Amino acid sequence: MVLVMLSGAVCARSDRIGVSMALSGFPDLLCLVWLPSQLSAHFQRPSKMAEAHQAVAFQFTVTPEGVDFRLSREALKQIYLSGISSWKKRFIRLKNSILTGVYxxxxxxxxxxxxxxxxxxxxxxxxxxxxxxxxxxxxxxxxxxxxxxxxxxxxxxxxxxxxxxxxxxxxxxxxxxxxxxxxxxxxxxxxxxxxxxxxxxxxxxxxxxPMLYSLQASLPKLPVPKVEDTIQRYLESVHHLLDAERYSQMETLARDFQKQEAPRLQKYLILKSWWASNYVSDWWEEYIYLRGRGPIMVNSNYYVMDFLYATPTPLQAARAGNAVHSLLLYRRKLDREELAPVMALGVVPMCSYQMERIFNTTRIPGKEADSLLHLLDSRHLAVYHKGRFYKVWLYQAGKLLGPRDLELQFQRILDDPSLPQPGEKELAALTAGDRPPWAEARAKYFGQGKNRVALDCIERAAFFLTLDEEACGYDPEEEEQSLDSFAKSLLHGRCYDRWFDKSFTLVVYRNGKLGANAEHSWADAPIIGHLWEFMLATDQFQLGYCGSGHCQGEPNTALPPPQRLQWDIPVECRLVIDASYSVAKALADDVDFHCFRFVDFGKGRIKKCRTSPDAFIQIALQLAHFRDKACFCLTYEASMTRMFREGRTETVRSCTRESTAFVRSMADPYTSPSECLQLFREAAKKHQLLYRLAMTGAGIDRHLFCLYVVSRYLGVDSPFLAQVLSEPWRLSTSQTPQQQIKMFDLETNPDHVSSGGGFGPVANDGYGVSYIIAGEHLITFHVSSKRSSPETDSKRFGRNICQAMLDIAALFDTPSRKMAN
The missing domain is CATH 1.10.490 (Globin-like)
Incomplete structure (x- = not known):
């Protein structure tokens, strides 16, 4: 007779006997099974990480006299507590759904x-x-x-x-x-x-x-603008960007479309707006994100950074423990709807539907279109370290693991000396490359056996955690290089050490700094920003660390260690992984990123100029771009439409006729500062108007996009819509929201300002610019472009942004002085 230890899933096969057990729902449980010695060869010896289980689920002995079967009291206790926790969650969800339903x-x-x-x-x-x-x-x-x-x-x-x-x-x-x-x-x-x-x-x-979703049913639907208004606003947005001949052609196309195809398409759109909660969001998610067949790394995913200056602890496992526990506290508040809805001016509720999919969500690749897998709950975490994947359970006896227990689990992973299995190290590169090869490989090589079990563990995890081997973060001695490297690491890493399909990947570095990479299809950046602010504030100001840098409390050393995921990746699959990695590596190497602090002034000084900080920065970007390329371009600024039910974003076309007039005046030595200042005020006023129109459902681009989708469904060929949707956004911009949750005061804690986040360039010959107005005296910019373009240089553009900001501010300081070119 031989004693065999079973952990997770065990299979034994012989000519006449088969045994299969799966205990993935109870990771703490150990199975002890007596089997005839001739069957022992069919079992592989479990890894060291899986051998140290403490609790015994059951045991039975096969003897000539019969079967001796025993149940463990500890196992029954774990099952009971887990069941109680599950039913408690169901009851809370039922209660909240009733209270929300009648609110x-x-x-x-x-x-x-x-x-x-x-x-x-x-x-x-x-x-x-x-x-x-x-x-x-x-x-x-x-x-x-x-x-x-x-x-x-x-x-x-x-x-x-x-x-x-x-x-x-x-x-x-x-x-x-x-x-x-x-x-x-x-x-x-x-x-x-x-x-x-x-x-x-x-x-x-x-x-x-009100609870988080209490006011959802009271939110109005996004209105469908009139076609003539959208056409007129579109023509106004491109008039100053086209010469007379090209504008005349575009105007003819637009007027023909308005008279011929538009009335029929608009009727279908209005019909959809009556029927659907939002006439844009489902098509936007599907056609802009899920049907994209290129890499989502760099092209779609975005990142968020840690505190700019503060590092709560230098211990990697401790920072991961507090961060993960904070995120799970947020998830618990989300499940219980204990978070208050975000309110504009403390009065107008913002739609919260995107928050439903923050956790337990993964993008699943498909040949023609991807899909989103969202689970109501997930009780484990997928972790990557040094080319190895692990499953870490987040609950013990029905209770959430504390920060110190999580730190223990992560330290066990960091201390594990085992090597990656063949093909395991760069496996996640499949999520970084083109989508069709990943979809085919997933169906062919991950549909059964241990690969299916391991992949399910990752895709069904609450989120993904990478314990990075590098040290990143802001370094005052190497300011430019340190932030640039930090940004690139979060945007794409090594192309195989983030699971880009997960709703978000938390990255914790060797020196205790952290950040996250987020998939874009399920929600927009303000949603991750809300989560991120909660996590950083809870980590630093509520959980804290002891003097030695460890998490507070004492660890439970009897916890079963993390489970090492097992793979059987054939050579053919490794070739696909290598091909995806090559595509992703080329894309990542082409990204030219520059992240820098603008410390000459911040929101405080801009407000003294009696203008919108966002308008100030957007006009400065127009001035910087003109100085950088000696031309103007179609500019995308993201605005939200969350005042409407299931609203997501709208485009503000911030390169306006007024802003170009101001920029030209700054380049004209014969224009007085007072005239420049007046043109600036007109440009800022126009920008604020466009931003407000976008937020209130009167934008241009989402309406034209939906008209185009309807035309494709109906088989209607529209040269105007085809032209509009093919126009490149050579300057794509976005502001990172700040202080959505006011859990601490930035003025009294200036070292805890956030660095914000960023994204990759949208056009091959353009720039992507993200900025965060962090308090009264700091603005952080994230500038991206492609090295392969001879027209762009992120550092050069960064210098132009700084100078443009200073030159505009100087107009308010010395209005009588002439501005230099």
Whole structure:
């Protein structure tokens, strides 16, 4: 007889006997099985990481006398506690769905209506105007249906009807109020009486403490703009970018489209807007993201950075422990809907639907289109270190592991001396290359056996964690190089040490710095920004570290160690991995990234100029681009439409006629500073108008995009739409939101400003620029381009941005002085 230890999944095969056990749901459990010695050759010896299990699930002994079967009390306890935790989550979800479903109504509100109605009957005052008695007459009689019981039931039914009617009326009223956007177009600091009354009414109807999804049903739908308005705004946005002949051709195409194809396409779009929650978002997700067949690394995924200056601990495992625990606390608040919805000006709720897929979400490759796999829950984490993949369980006895326990698990991974299996080290390069080869390889090589089990572990994980071997972060002695390397590492790493298909990959570096790489299809950057702010603040200001740099508390050394994932990757699959890696490596090497701090001034000084900080920076980017390339280009600035249900983004075409006039004036030595300043104010005013129009559903590009999708469905050929959608965005910009959750004060903690995040260039000969206005005295820019383009240079463009910012600020300081070229 031989003793065999089973952990996870065990299979033994012989000519006549087969045994298969899967205990992936209970990682803590150890199976002890007595089997005849001739079967022992069919089992492989488990890895060292899987041998140290403590708890025994069950054991049985096969002897000539029979089978001796024993259950472990500890195993039964684990099963019981896990079940209790699962049912508790279900109950909380059910309760929250009920409370959200009746919001702004409450159970106590229903009880108050019932008591008031019942009390009026006892006082012989029928507030129902006879409805209660009409209901009572239609109820059955006899048996337990006495007059008193029938009166009570009819009172309950009437009270419920009144209460539900009140809830629906409040929702409808709130939806109508939230459709009003006049407040956005009022001058800063000059709030009208109408807006004050509107804001007070919205606050009252929104309730005192709405849960995360309480106000979703009250959000208005994204309106479909009129075709003539969209065409007119489009022509205005390109007039100054085209010469007279090209503009005349474009205007002819636009007017022909407006008269011929547009009316029919618009009718279908309006029909969809009546039926769907949002007429843009599902098509945007599918056609812009999921149907893309090129690499998502660099081209689609984006990144976020750690604190700029502060490093809470230099210990990699400790920082990972606190960060992971903080993220899981956020997930728990998300599941329980304990997070308050984001409010504009503290009054207008933003749509929260994108937050549903932050965790437990993976992009699954397909031959023609990818899909998103989202699970309601996931109890483990997938971890990568030195070419090896691990499964780390996040719960013990139904409770979330504490930071110190997580630190222990991650330290065990860091201390593991084992080597990667053949093909394992660069496996994640499949997620970094083109999508079709990955889809084919996944179907062919990962559909069964241990590869299927291991891949499921990654794709069904809460998120992905990389324990990086490098040290990254801001270094004052090598400021430029350190931030550039940090940005490139988070954007693409080594092309095989991030799982680019996961909703996000948390990256923790050897020196304790961290960051994340996020997949774009499931949500936009403000959603990750919200999560990131919570994580950083919780890590530093709530969890903290002990004097030695470790997480607080004592570790449970009896925890089963992380499970090493097992792969069987054939040579043919390794060739596909190598090909994907080559594609990804070439793409990554071509990225020219420059991340820098602008410390001459920040939001404080810009506000003294009585202009929008975003408008200030966008106009500075136009001036920098003109100095960089001696031309203007179509410019993309991301704006959100989350004031509408399931809203995502809209484009602000920030290269306007007014901004180009200002830029040209700055290049003209004969234009006085006062004239330049006046042109700047006009450009800033126009930019703010465009931004507000985009936020209120009156943008250009999403409407044209949807018209194009409808035309393709109907087989309508539109030269105008084809031309519009083929125009390159040679300058793509975005502002990283700051302080969405005010968990700490930046003024009193200036070392804890965030570095923001960035993305890759959109056009091969263009720039991608992200910026974060971090407090009153700092703006951090992230500039990307491609080395292969002779027209771009990220560092050169960064210098032009700095100079443009200083030159515009100088207009306000010395309006009488001539500006140099």
């Amino acid at each position: 702004p109504g409450t159970p106590s509100g229903w009880l108050a209506v019932f008591i008031a109605t019942l009390g009026s009957l006892y006082l012989r005052k029928d507030v129902s105007l006879g409805l209660i008695f009409c209901i009572r007459e239609r109820l059955p009689t006899g048996g337990c249906w006495s007059l008193r019981n029938r009166t009570l039931l009819s009172t309950i039914l009437f009270s419920s009807g009144v209460w539900i009617s009140g809830v629906l009326l409040c929702r409808k009223t709130l939806k109508l109020l939230l459709s009003y956007h006049g407040w956005m177009f009022e001058p800063h600091g000059r709030t009208s009486s109408t807006t004050k009354i509107w804001a007070a009414t919205v606050k009252v109807l929104s309730g005192r403490q």
